[in-house]
Amino acid sequence: MNTRKFLIKGGTVLTFQKGSLVCDALDVLVEDDKISNIAKNISIPDVEEISADGMIVSPGLIDTHRHLWESAFKGAASNWTLMEYLNGMLGDIAPKMGPLDVYLGNLLGALEAVNSGITTVFDWSHIMNSDEHAEAAIKGLFDSGIRAKFGYGTPGTSVWEWFYESKKPHPINAYDIKKKYFSSENELVTMALAIRGPEYSELEIAKQDILMGRDLDLQISMHIGGGVFGPKYMGVQKLDQLGLLGPDLNFAHGNTLSDADLCLLADYGCTLSITPEMELQMGLGLPVTGKALKHNLTCGLGVDVVTGTSGNLFDQMKTTLQAERAIQNERCYQKGEMLQQLTIQDRDIFKMATIGGAKTLGLEDKIGSLEVGKQADIIMIDVQKLGVAPSHNPVSTMVLYAKEHDVDTVMIAGNILKRGGKMVYQTTDELILECQMNANEIMKQITVSSS
Numbered sequence: 090m091n092t093r094k095f096l097i098k099g100g101t102v103l104t105f106q107k108g109s110l111v112c113d114a115l116d117v118l119v120e121d122d123k124i125s126n127i128a129k130n131i132s133i134p135d136v137e138e139i140s141a142d143g144m145i146v147s148p149g150l151i152d153t154h155r156h157l158w159e160s161a162f163k164g165a166a167s168n169w170t171l172m173e174y175l176n177g178m179l180g181d182i183a184p185k186m187g188p189l190d191v192y193l194g195n196l197l198g199a200l201e202a203v204n205s206g207i208t209t210v211f212d213w214s215h216i217m218n219s220d221e222h223a224e225a226a227i228k229g230l231f232d233s234g235i236r237a238k239f240g241y242g243t244p245g246t247s248v249w250e251w252f253y254e255s256k257k258p259h260p261i262n263a264y265d266i267k268k269k270y271f272s273s274e275n276e277l278v279t280m281a282l283a284i285r286g287p288e289y290s291e292l293e294i295a296k297q298d299i300l301m302g303r304d305l306d307l308q309i310s311m312h313i314g315g316g317v318f319g320p321k322y323m324g325v326q327k328l329d330q331l332g333l334l335g336p337d338l339n340f341a342h343g344n345t346l347s348d349a350d351l352c353l354l355a356d357y358g359c360t361l362s363i364t365p366e367m368e369l370q371m372g373l374g375l376p377v378t379g380k381a382l383k384h385n386l387t388c389g390l391g392v393d394v395v396t397g398t399s400g401n402l403f404d405q406m407k408t409t410l411q412a413e414r415a416i417q418n419e420r421c422y423q424k425g426e427m428l429q430q431l432t433i434q435d436r437d438i439f440k441m442a443t444i445g446g447a448k449t450l451g452l453e454d455k456i457g458s459l460e461v462g463k464q465a466d467i468i469m470i471d472v473q474k475l476g477v478a479p480s481h482n483p484v485s486t487m488v489l490y491a492k493e494h495d496v497d498t499v500m501i502a503g504n505i506l507k508r509g510g511k512m513v514y515q516t517t518d519e520l521i522l523e524c525q526m527n528a529n530e531i532m533k534q535i536t537v538s539s540s
């Protein structure tokens with residue numbers, strides 16, 4: 090078979106390469122699933138050209154923490170605190186989710202992510218009510234065409250048993266799931282373990298779960314430092330005392346971790362996923378961005394849930410930046426001073442959404458930047474549109490101005506999933522309708538049982 094080749098021509102390439110920001114008029118040659126050349130004025134025969142005139146050509150955005158199964162419940166938790174969310178989503182809705190609901194949620198969520206320029210997502214799937222649920226979640230990811238880490242979580246059958254100081258170990262079905270669906274690391278979807286950790290399960294259980302993840306050779310993700318749970322359980326310190334910290338551990342949020350905790354995480358090469366909007370809404374605490382960067386902790390961003398906010402990473406980039414600035418400005422104001430300089434910049438955030446995200450998921454050899462030899466996960470942002478034009482600063486366009494309708498093209502592993510502003514996926518309307526009907530049905534059951 091002939092090699093499939095695309096030449097992305099005439100755009101402004103915006104990426105980090107070996108740690109440095111590159112912003113230049115360059116062409117990008119894609120052969121099969123990889124980037125084979127990036128240079129000025131590439132000209133070769135027998136290639137399909139994609140015009141990037143007036144566009145930013147960027148690495149695909151990376152969402153390092155998201156519960157995709159909840160995608161059909163937009164607005165259900167827009168006014169909920171963390172405890173209301175735990176009881177409402179995990180307590181009421183999760184037990185009523187069938188495998189088909191999980192499939193539809195994952196497919197819808199992955200497609201809306203792709204539409205907004207997200208090419209990789211960590212799907213933190215705590216809806217493993219049965220093996221059929223797991224199969225459905227995985228199929229939803231594969232059918233969407235997105236690159237994903239499927240975080241095999243716990244059942245959503247009882248929030249009380251599984252999420253409040255749980256005494257139940259992680260299901261050992263993880264072994265069968267890995268064997269059955271994830272025999273190769275070269276697939277677009279690979280596996281991780283999504284465990285409760287010391288804030289949601291007993292410490293001994295957290296230890297067992299981490300050891301299981303290591304036995305399976307998987308990245309292990311858990312929520313940490315969420316509001317009062319941080320100081321109450323001292324999770325990072327406890328894991329350190331047990332000698333369990335390591336670079337295979339990914340932590341979500343970390344809002345109420347101490348400087349000593351963050352320092353420990355950085356020392357052990359652990360990674361952090363910051364999801365600012367949900368953290369601010371649900372009372373987890375202020376986003377820890379500035380402190381984490383100060384400690385050189387590897388950080389990525391995440392949407393977390395779309396039950397209370399949009400599914401694009403642009404909004405998370407903007408919120409991360411401005412929340413950190415608010416924290417720094419307030420600190421100064423409290424001392425009776427005005428901040429003289431903004432120490433966190435748009436480029437810090439763009440980095441977190443791209444190469445930082447790749448590092449957070451342990452995928453930096455494959456994705457996160459536009460460099461020769463890496464996977465062709467590329468997005469193009471049309472900067473000639475109302476709302477972003479005229480753009481004088483491509484980085485700020487990405488972080489502060491762009492939205493999903495500005496995403497012209499999305500390519501994942503050399504496959505085009507969006508082009509000319511239109512998704513290639515054909516039956517979106519039917520999918521949305523089915524999601525809506527099924528979600529309505531579940532929410533109706535809850536209203537009936539609670540009235």
Ligand SMILES: [Zn+2]
Binds near residue numbers: 154156341393
């Ligand atoms: Zn989460």
